[in-house]
Amino acid sequence: MRIIESLKFDMPDERFELLERESGSIPHASANGEEFRNERVHGAESIGASIDETEQRLRVAFHTAINTDVIFRKFRSGSGCRVLLVYMNGMADDSIVSRFVIAPLMQSNERFAADIGGLLSKVIEIAETEVETDLRKVKASVMDGMTAVFIEGCCASVLVESRGFEKRSVSEAQNERIVQGPKESFTEALRTNITLLRRIVKTEDMIVEYGKVGRENKTRTALVYRAGFTDETLISEIKSRLARIKTDIAIGIGIIDQLIEDDSIFPIPRTLSTERPDRAASHLMNGSAVLLAEGSPFALVMPITLASLMNSPEDVYMRRPVGTLLRAVRYVGAAISVILPGYFIALAMYHQGLISTEVLSTIIKSREMVFEPLPFEMLLLLFVFQLIREAGMRVPGSIGQAIGVIGGLILGQAAVAANLASTVILIVVALSGLGNLCIPDYSTQVGTSYLRIAFVIAAWLGGLLGLATALMLFIAYMANVKSFGVPFLSPFAPKTFSRRPPFIRGRIGLRSKPADYNNTAEESALE
Amino acid sequence: MNLRLGCSGIKEGTAAASISLSTAGVFAHEAKKLYAGGNMAYYTLPASILISLLIFVLLAKLIKRSGAGNLSELICQSADRPTGIVITLLLFFTLIFSAYSPLSQFLKALHGLFFQGASYSRILLYIMAPVLLICFLGFETIARTAKLFAVPLMIVFLSVIVSASSDFEVYRLFPTAGGGLKSILTQIFREVFTFLPAMISLLTVSDGLNGIDSAIRIGAASCLISAAVCAAAQLAVGLVFTYRQLNELFMPLFRINHLNKFEAHLMRMDKLANIVWLNGAVLSASFYLYSASRLFAGAFGLRDIRPAIAASVMLAALMLLFETETVDNTQFVRMSELVFRYGTVTAFPVLAAGILSAVRSERRKKCGNS
Numbered sequence: 001m002r003i004i005e006s007l008k009f010d011m012p013d014e015r016f017e018l019l020e021r022e023s024g025s026i027p028h029a030s031a032n033g034e035e036f037r038n039e040r041v042h043g044a045e046s047i048g049a050s051i052d053e054t055e056q057r058l059r060v061a062f063h064t065a066i067n068t069d070v071i072f073r074k075f076r077s078g079s080g081c082r083v084l085l086v087y088m089n090g091m092a093d094d095s096i097v098s099r100f101v102i103a104p105l106m107q108s109n110e111r112f113a114a115d116i117g118g119l120l121s122k123v124i125e126i127a128e129t130e131v132e133t134d135l136r137k138v139k140a141s142v143m144d145g146m147t148a149v150f151i152e153g154c155c156a157s158v159l160v161e162s163r164g165f166e167k168r169s170v171s172e173a174q175n176e177r178i179v180q181g182p183k184e185s186f187t188e189a190l191r192t193n194i195t196l197l198r199r200i201v202k203t204e205d206m207i208v209e210y211g212k213v214g215r216e217n218k219t220r221t222a223l224v225y226r227a228g229f230t231d232e233t234l235i236s237e238i239k240s241r242l243a244r245i246k247t248d249i250a251i252g253i254g255i256i257d258q259l260i261e262d263d264s265i266f267p268i269p270r271t272l273s274t275e276r277p278d279r280a281a282s283h284l285m286n287g288s289a290v291l292l293a294e295g296s297p298f299a300l301v302m303p304i305t306l307a308s309l310m311n312s313p314e315d316v317y318m319r320r321p322v323g324t325l326l327r328a329v330r331y332v333g334a335a336i337s338v339i340l341p342g343y344f345i346a347l348a349m350y351h352q353g354l355i356s357t358e359v360l361s362t363i364i365k366s367r368e369m370v371f372e373p374l375p376f377e378m379l380l381l382l383f384v385f386q387l388i389r390e391a392g393m394r395v396p397g398s399i400g401q402a403i404g405v406i407g408g409l410i411l412g413q414a415a416v417a418a419n420l421a422s423t424v425i426l427i428v429v430a431l432s433g434l435g436n437l438c439i440p441d442y443s444t445q446v447g448t449s450y451l452r453i454a455f456v457i458a459a460w461l462g463g464l465l466g467l468a469t470a471l472m473l474f475i476a477y478m479a480n481v482k483s484f485g486v487p488f489l490s491p492f493a494p495k496t497f498s499r500r501p502p503f504i505r506g507r508i509g510l511r512s513k514p515a516d517y518n519n520t521a522e523e524s525a526l527e
Numbered sequence: 528m529n530l531r532l533g534c535s536g537i538k539e540g541t542a543a544a545s546i547s548l549s550t551a552g553v554f555a556h557e558a559k560k561l562y563a564g565g566n567m568a569y570y571t572l573p574a575s576i577l578i579s580l581l582i583f584v585l586l587a588k589l590i591k592r593s594g595a596g597n598l599s600e601l602i603c604q605s606a607d608r609p610t611g612i613v614i615t616l617l618l619f620f621t622l623i624f625s626a627y628s629p630l631s632q633f634l635k636a637l638h639g640l641f642f643q644g645a646s647y648s649r650i651l652l653y654i655m656a657p658v659l660l661i662c663f664l665g666f667e668t669i670a671r672t673a674k675l676f677a678v679p680l681m682i683v684f685l686s687v688i689v690s691a692s693s694d695f696e697v698y699r700l701f702p703t704a705g706g707g708l709k710s711i712l713t714q715i716f717r718e719v720f721t722f723l724p725a726m727i728s729l730l731t732v733s734d735g736l737n738g739i740d741s742a743i744r745i746g747a748a749s750c751l752i753s754a755a756v757c758a759a760a761q762l763a764v765g766l767v768f769t770y771r772q773l774n775e776l777f778m779p780l781f782r783i784n785h786l787n788k789f790e791a792h793l794m795r796m797d798k799l800a801n802i803v804w805l806n807g808a809v810l811s812a813s814f815y816l817y818s819a820s821r822l823f824a825g826a827f828g829l830r831d832i833r834p835a836i837a838a839s840v841m842l843a844a845l846m847l848l849f850e851t852e853t854v855d856n857t858q859f860v861r862m863s864e865l866v867f868r869y870g871t872v873t874a875f876p877v878l879a880a881g882i883l884s885a886v887r888s889e890r891r892k893k894c895g896n897s
Contacts, residue, residue: 354798465653468802472657472809479671480664493671495538
């Protein structure tokens with residue numbers, strides 16, 4: 001549908017531009033980020049003065065006849081006021097509710113029906129409280145683990161922070177492991193993740209803006225950025241994209257990522273999904289924004305460039321020459337991964353003159369008994385590689401490793417023995433696979449692994465010319481792509497301010513300046 | 528408006544213009560004309576580039592003086608609408624011809640050296656598909672892609688020249704001025720047409736280059752770079768082949784290693800080099816065709832550039848097909864020779880339009896003040 005839309009003539013180009021806008025203001029951006037709350041415009045649902053009526057309404061809304069998870073606790077306070085407490089069993093911590101809400105209320109002699117402020121300042125012993133008059137928001141907060149306190153005769157509710165559900169403790173990063181540097185990773189708890197970030201980013205300008213995404217399930221999200229430093233247009237663009245999410249269900253950061261990205265055709269991601277707090281914090285300090293979601297052990301960093309997808313946190317923890325070498329190896333590995341299978345097919349099928357006689361005879365000899373044509377053989381082995389990788393990912397740790405060994409060694413050897421594959425092609429595919437695994441970002445790994453299949457087909461159809469055409473199209477498309485307004489290939493093209501090519505790791509002391517392409521307030525001041 | 532112009536910096540603009548100028552200077556030539564009077568291309572081509580730069584700067588100053596944003600606006604302001612359209616169409620066809628010219632050389636090279644069994648139209652499909660897509664993505668993408676390809680193109684160019692250096696012989700450069708001063712001047716004047724379209728393209732997209740002053744800087748930088756590239760290429764070719772050999776050779780830079788080191792290991796590189804240079808030709812053609820479409824869209828008030836792009840790419844493809852696939856193309860070849868010979872004169876109506884526009888603008892300013 002998007003392709004058809006983009007092909008319509010005489011339609012304005014509404015791509016969001018952060019650095020280079022042709023004219024006018026950013027489309028759809030809300031000035032103050034109000035829309036981030038993403039509320040359906042149905043009007044507020046007021047709270048009645050009678051707690052019996054409120055209880056009845058809530059019981060109907062939560063289907064308490066069959067749903068026994070919601071706890072309704074009615075009692076009289078020390079002064080004789082009727083009080084109703086509503087919270088979700090399992091989501092709220094019972095001991096917090098008993099010790100810091102029920103007990104003080106029962107002991108209090110204050111009459112606070114007309115003075116809800118008194119209840120907050122003198123009775124409830126919890127720091128994080130909020131007065132709410134909209135019953136819809138109260139229901140959402142109860143679902144989220146908060147406790148709602150209703151007082152007879154008062155048309156408002158006090159929401160008390162009492163979340164206390166079970167959660168996984170902070171553990172070691174599974175997908176972005178490094179040898180040197182911190183080991184901890186994000187968890188499924190939003191609050192814990194924010195704390196992990198705050199422990200690293202100790203600047204007073206770090207802002208955490210909460211919001212809800214999804215019309216029905218309302219996943220809690222937190223947009224983290226540095227106020228007065230991160231580009232304001234970027235922040236308002238992210239907020240406006242979040243506000244435009246129309247879907248009913250948005251579970252996890254992976255779905256939210258797809259709902260706010262520029263387009264879904266491009267195989268390489270336009271946001272960085274990381275499980276490492278240090279990596280997210282580094283981008284945050286550099287002027288990017290980070291999005292966290294309840295239930296997702298990943299942070300979404302935006303905007304990003306190809307260079308940031310190719311960097312690993314390890315680069316900066318290692319000494320400079322080693323870090324540079326690691327980066328260079330990674331770039332070469334990625335290039336091998338994408339180009340080598342297609343290049344081999346092009347040479348072997350169309351341009352044998354470019355291969356030396358010795359190598360050519362080795363190839364011919366190794367393929368003597370193989371029954372399928374060369375490109376089929378390559379595609380088959382690439383598919384088998386994907387198969388092994390997928391199987392290895394889906395089964396538990398040690399068995400997954402065993403599958404890799406079985407697939408790589410035994411299956412490969414058996415395939416050669418059974419004349420299903422030749423040794424040369426096996427080496428090419430293995431090299432390409434190894435190169436692919438050098439790419440630090442998982443989504444980029446998967447994207448490029450499918451891309452090389454496209455390059456093999458292009459080389460099969462047109463030899464080096466076909467491969468060159470496919471590469472040209474790919475590079476041109478990458479040059480056109482933007483991540484939240486930032487050109488995806490910067491600082492390569494456009495050449496933004498940088499002391500060195502991104503594959504050379506700089507001196508730590510010189511890294512205090514934020515990335516130019518992020519257009520931070522510091523950059524603007526320097527201009 | 529959907530003109531897909533975007534905004535490009537100095538380095539990206541310089542890369543796009545340099546690749547276009549260098550591709551034109553190194554590949555888009557008729558050997559018989561260029562080396563007819565001796566081995567003098569290594570200094571006549573840089574001289575032609577410098578003349579193109581002078582015309583470019585003059586036009587840029589006129590654009591600035593008249594208050595126009597780009598060349599298209601300058602032409603439209605100069606006279607009445609029909610005159611503006613005529614001049615625009617003249618430039619439009621000039622740019623399409625400039626896009627066709629290097630692609631034609633590469634198409635023949637690919638057919639003759641890589642894919643003898645394949646038809647021209649099939650090879651053309653692989654060349655025109657990226658041209659169309661890149662043009663559709665707009666000038667910003669063209670400039671950024673050019674920036675990315677600039678370094679590999681330069682590396683391949685230098686490595687080819689360095690690998691041929693063992694065969695350099697100074698005596699092959701003679702005669703350096705075979706036809707005398709007249710022939711040198713004629714060649715310099717004629718070759719201006721090779722480089723002028725790139726400069727015109729730069730002026731057409733000047734509003735996407737952060738203004739006309741930035742465009743002037745880009746023009747100057749790219750002229751210097753491509754003058755050096757063209758001089759180096761022609762000098763290397765001249766040092767390896769005599770001018771009589773060059774008269775017979777097709778794409779001599781490609782053959783520089785192929786002929787002399789047939790058995791050497793490096794001969795395997797020449798096909799790869801040709802493929803890399805093809806990318807330069809594709810980018811250069813995209814730049815010309817986008818600019819041609821921009822001129823067309825400006826003159827006819829098109830709000831969306833893509834129909835014009837589709838038409839320009841189609842036109843260039845048809846020219847290539849007409850040259851290669853028709854049985855009798857002598858008329859077409861003769862016509863293209865004429866364009867090569869007298870193409871430089873296209874600068875005059877554009878300059879006249881520019882001067883007229885600047886004068887009109889001055890008059891308007893005076894009337895406004897009084």
